[in-house]
Amino acid sequence: MIVTIGGIPPTLAAKNATSTIPIVFAAVGHPVESGLVASLARPAGNVTGFSELTIEMLPKRLELLCELVPQSTVIALLVNADNKVGTAYTVRTAQEAARAKGINLAILTATTEAEIDAAFEDLQAGGLLVNADSFFTTRRDQLVALAARRAVPTIFASRFFATGGGLITYGPDFNALARQAGIYVGRILKGAKPADLPVQQPTTFQLVINLKTAKALGLTIPPSILARADEVIE
Numbered sequence: 001m002i003v004t005i006g007g008i009p010p011t012l013a014a015k016n017a018t019s020t021i022p023i024v025f026a027a028v029g030h031p032v033e034s035g036l037v038a039s040l041a042r043p044a045g046n047v048t049g050f051s052e053l054t055i056e057m058l059p060k061r062l063e064l065l066c067e068l069v070p071q072s073t074v075i076a077l078l079v080n081a082d083n084k085v086g087t088a089y090t091v092r093t094a095q096e097a098a099r100a101k102g103i104n105l106a107i108l109t110a111t112t113e114a115e116i117d118a119a120f121e122d123l124q125a126g127g128l129l130v131n132a133d134s135f136f137t138t139r140r141d142q143l144v145a146l147a148a149r150r151a152v153p154t155i156f157a158s159r160f161f162a163t164g165g166g167l168i169t170y171g172p173d174f175n176a177l178a179r180q181a182g183i184y185v186g187r188i189l190k191g192a193k194p195a196d197l198p199v200q201q202p203t204t205f206q207l208v209i210n211l212k213t214a215k216a217l218g219l220t221i222p223p224s225i226l227a228r229a230d231e232v233i234e
Helices: 008-017 058-068 082-103 113-121 140-149 159-163 173-189 211-217
Strands: 002-004 023-026 047-051 074-079 106-107 127-130 154-156 168-172 204-210 231-233
Touching: 002 008, 008 023, 008 047, 008 127, 023 173, 023 204, 047 173, 058 074, 058 082, 058 127, 058 154, 058 168, 074 082, 074 159, 082 106, 106 113, 113 127, 113 140, 140 154, 159 168, 159 204, 159 231, 204 211
Parallel strands: 002 023, 023 047, 074 106, 074 127, 127 154, 154 168, 204 231
Antiparallel strands: 168 204
């Protein structure tokens, strides 16, 4: 049994390494488009798991950011250029959402910690979307610190960022996805086949707001957003 976390790259690496050992992924965006499974209902092969829908929720994160900084005409998107499949889909989705809202979208890329620093130096936008990517997740403290230093309102996909000082997050409950992946592992160890277990999508999403960070940025969170929040950190 192989269980993967961290999105597409590690899951593709596992799939390329074996076609017989069962593989369960805990949180992967667009598993069909990336070639991991044949379809959500019928994965085929030895891979199944749980999709995170973070890219599909990107337009909602853009909408939330625009509510926070309604005067901004430019929003930036930070992506990991090394995650080619995920990044291409992310950028396309974000550009479509930005056009629909009449917002100019600036694309920033980073593949190293130094390039993250450089991306913030180049930042010329009223708000920032940080793409859901394991590379950025492992550099939470750096991203949160840079966003605070540059005083740029930033939205992330995982609650993990808000609890670490980030302004706002909106995305799936990753702990729930991990628990569900564990249930699949148990079923497979008892004899079920990955090909017979459909890829499932999250049903629970979390909007988390850090009011302490908002105050430090001089931002007033609109009541319309506060009313929808699942958690408010004070």
